[in-house]
Amino acid sequence: MIRLVIAEDQTMLRDALATLLSLENDIEIAGSAANGREALDLVRHHKPHVVLTDIEMPGLTGLELAAQIKRDGLETRTLIVTMFDRPGYLRRALEAGVSGYLLKDTPSTELADAVRRIAAGERVLAPGLAEQAWSAEDPLSDTERRLLRLAEAGMDSQAIADAEGLARGTVRNYLHNAISKLGAGNRIEAARLARERGWL
Amino acid sequence: MIRLVIAEDQTMLRDALATLLSLENDIEIAGSAANGREALDLVRHHKPHVVLTDIEMPGLTGLELAAQIKRDGLETRTLIVTMFDRPGYLRRALEAGVSGYLLKDTPSTELADAVRRIAAGERVLAPGLAEQAWSAEDPLSDTERRLLRLAEAGMDSQAIADAEGLARGTVRNYLHNAISKLGAGNRIEAARLARERGWL
DNA sequence: GATTGAAGATGACACCTGTCATGCGTGCGG
DNA sequence: CCGCACGCATGACAGGTGTCATCTTCAATC
Numbered sequence: 001m002i003r004l005v006i007a008e009d010q011t012m013l014r015d016a017l018a019t020l021l022s023l024e025n026d027i028e029i030a031g032s033a034a035n036g037r038e039a040l041d042l043v044r045h046h047k048p049h050v051v052l053t054d055i056e057m058p059g060l061t062g063l064e065l066a067a068q069i070k071r072d073g074l075e076t077r078t079l080i081v082t083m084f085d086r087p088g089y090l091r092r093a094l095e096a097g098v099s100g101y102l103l104k105d106t107p108s109t110e111l112a113d114a115v116r117r118i119a120a121g122e123r124v125l126a127p128g129l130a131e132q133a134w135s136a137e138d139p140l141s142d143t144e145r146r147l148l149r150l151a152e153a154g155m156d157s158q159a160i161a162d163a164e165g166l167a168r169g170t171v172r173n174y175l176h177n178a179i180s181k182l183g184a185g186n187r188i189e190a191a192r193l194a195r196e197r198g199w200l
Numbered sequence: 201m202i203r204l205v206i207a208e209d210q211t212m213l214r215d216a217l218a219t220l221l222s223l224e225n226d227i228e229i230a231g232s233a234a235n236g237r238e239a240l241d242l243v244r245h246h247k248p249h250v251v252l253t254d255i256e257m258p259g260l261t262g263l264e265l266a267a268q269i270k271r272d273g274l275e276t277r278t279l280i281v282t283m284f285d286r287p288g289y290l291r292r293a294l295e296a297g298v299s300g301y302l303l304k305d306t307p308s309t310e311l312a313d314a315v316r317r318i319a320a321g322e323r324v325l326a327p328g329l330a331e332q333a334w335s336a337e338d339p340l341s342d343t344e345r346r347l348l349r350l351a352e353a354g355m356d357s358q359a360i361a362d363a364e365g366l367a368r369g370t371v372r373n374y375l376h377n378a379i380s381k382l383g384a385g386n387r388i389e390a391a392r393l394a395r396e397r398g399w400l
Numbered sequence: 401g402a403t404t405g406a407a408g409a410t411g412a413c414a415c416c417t418g419t420c421a422t423g424c425g426t427g428c429g430g
Numbered sequence: 431c432c433g434c435a436c437g438c439a440t441g442a443c444a445g446g447t448g449t450c451a452t453c454t455t456c457a458a459t460c
Contacts (some may be wrong), residue, residue, distance in 0.1 A: 012213070017212075083210070105209070106215050108215035111212070169441080174438095401460105405456100406458095416445105417444100419444085420444080429435105
C-alpha cells in the first residue's frame with residue numbers, strides 16, 4: 001500500500017486528484033494540503049512514500065518543499081505536477097532532488113502509474129522535457145531577479161531603490177545587467193523573457 | 201439523467217473532473233474537449249443539458265462558446281469554471297448569458313450539485329462574487345486596451361506606433377489616458393492593474 | 401449649414417530609463 | 431601582503447516616457 005500526500009492550491013483539482021487516486025487499490029491518501037507549509041507538516045507527521053505537489057503555492061513552493069524534505073532526511077519522494085514546461089523549473093526541480101516531474105496536461109490515467117514508479121524508486125519525467133532541462137542556464141543573479149520582479153510590478157527605479165535600501169543608480173545598473181544578459185530592449189521585455197523561461 | 205459536456209484545456213483536470221462527475225448516478229458525460237472549437241462541435245452534436253467550461257482555452261474562449269451557443273438557439277446551459285475571480289470576467293460571462301460561474305478553488309463536492317441546479321434552470325454564482333460583478337465598469341476604450349497589451353509585451357512607443365499605423369505621440373496619448381483612468385504611475389503598472397481586473 | 405465631439409497629431413517640458421565610464425570598499429586566493 | 435574580482439555607488443548623456451495645451455479632420459447631430 002503506497003501512502004500519498006497531495007499538495008495543490010486549487011481546491012477543485014486537489015479534490016479531484018485525491019478522489020481519483022483513492023480509487024486505486026494500492027494507493028492510500030494520507031492527507032491533502034492547500035499550501036506548502038501544511039504539506040510539510042503532513043509529510044513530517046505521516047512520512048508518506050510519495051508527496052504529489054504543485055510548484056506554485058502560497059507560502060512554500062513545491063520546490064522548496066522538496067528541498068526541505070531532503071534536508072530533513074526523510075525517505076518521502078517528491079512528484080512535481082505543474083502547469084509550466086519552463087526549462088528553468090525542471091532544472092531547479094532536479095537540483096532540489098525531486099523524483100518526478102509531470103505536466104498538468106498529462107492524462108490523469110498516467111498519474112497512478114507515475115506514483116507507483118516513484119514509490120518503487122524510479123525517476124519519472126514528462127516526455128520531451130528531459131533534454132530541454134539543461135538547455136539554457138539561468139544567467140540572472142539573485143539581486144537581478146529580485147529587482148526585476150519589482151520592476152515588473154510597475155515600480156520605478158526610485159521606488160525599488162527605497163524598497164531594497166539601494167541607490168537609484170544601482171538599481172538601474174542591476175536592471176541594465178539583467179536587460180543585457182537577456183538580450184532585451186528594456187526592463188519590461190526582460191521581465192517577460194525571464195518569466196517565460198522560468199527564471200523569475 | 202443529465203447529459204454533460206466538459207471543456208477544459210488542462211488534460212489532468214479535464215480527466216479528473218470527468219471521472220469524478222461520471223461517478224454521480226444522475227450525470228452522464230456526453231464528451232470532453234480540450235478547446236472551445238471542439239466543445240462547440242460536441243455541444244451541437246450531442247445537445248447536452250449542461251456544458252461545463254473553462255474560460256481561457258486555445259481557439260475559442262469559454263465566454264465565446266457560451267455566446268455562440270446562445271446564438272445557435274440551443275437549450276444547453278453554460279457553467280463556467282475558472283481560476284480567476286476578476287470582476288470583469290464575471291460581468292462578461294453574465295453578458296454572454298451563462299447560467300453559472302464557479303472558481304477552481306470551489307470544493308469538487310459542490311460541483312455535481314451545481315451541475316444539477318443549472319440543469320434545473322437555476323443560476324449558480326460563486327459566493328461573494330455576485331455583488332462584486334458590477335462594482336467597477338471597464339473604463340478602457342478598445343484602442344487603449346490594444347495599445348496597453350503591446351506595451352505590456354515590452355514594445356516602446358515607436359514600435360507600437362509602427363505596428364498600429366499611428367504616430368508616436370498618439371500612442372503616448374492613449375497610454376496616458378489608460379494610465380490616468382487606472383490611477384497608475386506608468387504603463388507597466390497600468391497593464392498590471394488592468395489585467396488583475398480582467399480588462400485586458 | 402453650424403455645432404459638437406471623437407480620433408488622431410504635434411510640440412514642448414520635466415522626468416525616467418538605458419548605457420557606460422569610473423570610483424570605492426571588502427573579501428579572497430596567490 | 432598585493433592584486434583583483436565583486437558589490438555598490440556616482441555622474442553624465444542620449445533617448446524614452448508622462449503630461450498637457452493645442453490643432454486638424456471628419457462624422458454625427460441639431
